Amino acid sequence: MEQLDPGIVQTLNEIWTQIMIHMRSMALPSRLWQFGIIAVCFALAHLGRLWIAPKIDAWARGRDLSTAQMRRVILVRKRVRGIIFVILAWASVFALAQIKTFYSWRFLVVLAATLVTAWLVVGLITRLIRNALLRKIVTWGAWIYVTLYYLGVTEQAAAVLDNAAIELGGFRLSLLAILKALVLTALLFTLARMISGRAAGKIRTNDEISPSMRVLVIKVMQITLYGTAFFIGLKSVGFDLTGLAVLSGAIGVGLGFGLQKVVSNLVSGVIILLDKSIKPGDVISLGDTFGWINSLGARYVSVVTRDGKEYLIPNEDLITGQVVNWSHSDEFVRIDLFFGTSYGDDPHVVRKLAVEAALSVGRVLKNRPAVCHIVGFGDSSVDYILRFWITDPVEGLTNVRGAVYLALWDAFHEHGISIPFPQREMRVLPGSELAVKEPETKSAPDR
Structure with missing residues (x-):
C-alpha cells in the first residue's frame, strides 16, 4: 500500500491536534453556556421562520409582483431563519459584552454569528451566477473557505490540498489549484456575463448601428469576454497554453473532413x-x-x-x-393584382373604379400612385393589372390582396361592372344528326 506524503501527514496531525484542544475546552462551563445560547438562538430562529414564512407568502400573493420582485421575496423567505439567527446571535454578543462577568464568555457566540453572517452574504452574492451548477460549486467553495478562515485553519487546509497533487513531467496539478481555478473562472464568467449584458442592452438601443451589425458586435464581444475568462482560468491552474497549438491543428483537420457544413454555416x-x-x-x-x-x-x-x-x-x-x-433597402412593397371585366364595360370607368377601390383599403399607401392598365384582350374578358404600394409586408400580403379584391367586387357591383367567366356553347349544325347511344344491358349468366 502506497504511503501518504509526509507533508500531508504532518499537516493532518497539526489539524487533529488543534481539534482535540478545542474539544477538551468544550467541557469548560463558559463554553457550555455559549453552546446553550447558540442553541436557544437557533430554536428561536426556527420558530420565527415558522411564524414569518406564511406571512411573507400571504403578503406576496396579495400583490402584483414582477418576476424579479418575486425572486427577491423567495430569496428572503428561504433565508428567514438565518437572518433571525444572526440578529439574535449578535444581540446576545452585545448583551454579554455589557456584563463584565460574562464578557469573556462570548467567543463561540461571536464565531457562530460571524459564520452565519458570512454564509448569508455568500449566498446572496452567488445568486448573481445564473448557471445552477456553477453557482453551487462557487457557493459551497466560498462557504468552506470562510468557515476555515474564521476557524483559523486556512493555511493548514491549503497545505493539505496543495500536497494532494499529480505531476506529469514539468506540470503539477493540485487540488488547491483546481479549486482556485474553478472559483476564479466562475467569477470571471459572472463578470463577463454582467459586462456583456449591459453592453448588449446599450448596443441594441443604439439606432446609429444597423441591426445586423448589432448582432455581430454583441456576438464578437461575448466570444471575446468568455474566451478570455476561460483562458485565464486555465492559466491560473498552470496549464501551458502553447500546447493548444497542437489541439487546434487536430481540430482543423477534423473540421476539414467532417464539419464542412457546420463551418460553412x-x-x-x-x-x-x-x-x-x-x-x-x-x-x-x-x-x-x-x-x-x-x-x-x-x-x-x-x-x-x-x-x-x-x-x-x-x-x-x-x-x-x-x-x-421585401424590406432590404426600403420598406416600400408594390403588389400587382390581375382581374378582368366584360367587353361591354367602359375600360376608362373600370380603371378609375379600380384605383379608387385600391386606395380605399387602409394599408394601401395614399402618397404613392396606384395605377391600373389593360394588359390584354382575353377570350371572354378585357384583362387588367392593378398596382399599389404598402409599407408593412410583415403584416402579410395575402390579406391585403384579399381586401383590395373585396373592394373591387363592391365597386364593380355598385356601378354595374360585370366580371365574366368562360362559357362554352355547343351547336348542332344543319344536316347533322345527334346520335344517342343506348346503355348496354347485362344479360344473366348461363347456369
Whole structure:
C-alpha cells in the first residue's frame, strides 16, 4: 500500500491536534453556556421562520409582483431563519459584552454569528451566477473557505490540498489549484456575463448601428469576454497554453473532413452580418417560405411565418440560394393584382373604379400612385393589372390582396361592372344528326 506524503501527514496531525484542544475546552462551563445560547438562538430562529414564512407568502400573493420582485421575496423567505439567527446571535454578543462577568464568555457566540453572517452574504452574492451548477460549486467553495478562515485553519487546509497533487513531467496539478481555478473562472464568467449584458442592452438601443451589425458586435464581444475568462482560468491552474497549438491543428483537420457544413454555416452567418443583406425584422421569401426574420444565429436564421411556424434556415442557403428580401433597402412593397371585366364595360370607368377601390383599403399607401392598365384582350374578358404600394409586408400580403379584391367586387357591383367567366356553347349544325347511344344491358349468366 502506497504511503501518504509526509507533508500531508504532518499537516493532518497539526489539524487533529488543534481539534482535540478545542474539544477538551468544550467541557469548560463558559463554553457550555455559549453552546446553550447558540442553541436557544437557533430554536428561536426556527420558530420565527415558522411564524414569518406564511406571512411573507400571504403578503406576496396579495400583490402584483414582477418576476424579479418575486425572486427577491423567495430569496428572503428561504433565508428567514438565518437572518433571525444572526440578529439574535449578535444581540446576545452585545448583551454579554455589557456584563463584565460574562464578557469573556462570548467567543463561540461571536464565531457562530460571524459564520452565519458570512454564509448569508455568500449566498446572496452567488445568486448573481445564473448557471445552477456553477453557482453551487462557487457557493459551497466560498462557504468552506470562510468557515476555515474564521476557524483559523486556512493555511493548514491549503497545505493539505496543495500536497494532494499529480505531476506529469514539468506540470503539477493540485487540488488547491483546481479549486482556485474553478472559483476564479466562475467569477470571471459572472463578470463577463454582467459586462456583456449591459453592453448588449446599450448596443441594441443604439439606432446609429444597423441591426445586423448589432448582432455581430454583441456576438464578437461575448466570444471575446468568455474566451478570455476561460483562458485565464486555465492559466491560473498552470496549464501551458502553447500546447493548444497542437489541439487546434487536430481540430482543423477534423473540421476539414467532417464539419464542412457546420463551418460553412458559421462563415455564412458572419458574411450575412457583415454585408447587412439580411437583418432581424426583414420580410423574406425563400422558396415556399414567406415570413419575417426573428433572429440571426451562428448556424441558422429563424424565420417566422404568418401561420406561426418557425423555420430554422441554414445560413448557407441564404448565401447560395435566391432570396427575396421585401424590406432590404426600403420598406416600400408594390403588389400587382390581375382581374378582368366584360367587353361591354367602359375600360376608362373600370380603371378609375379600380384605383379608387385600391386606395380605399387602409394599408394601401395614399402618397404613392396606384395605377391600373389593360394588359390584354382575353377570350371572354378585357384583362387588367392593378398596382399599389404598402409599407408593412410583415403584416402579410395575402390579406391585403384579399381586401383590395373585396373592394373591387363592391365597386364593380355598385356601378354595374360585370366580371365574366368562360362559357362554352355547343351547336348542332344543319344536316347533322345527334346520335344517342343506348346503355348496354347485362344479360344473366348461363347456369
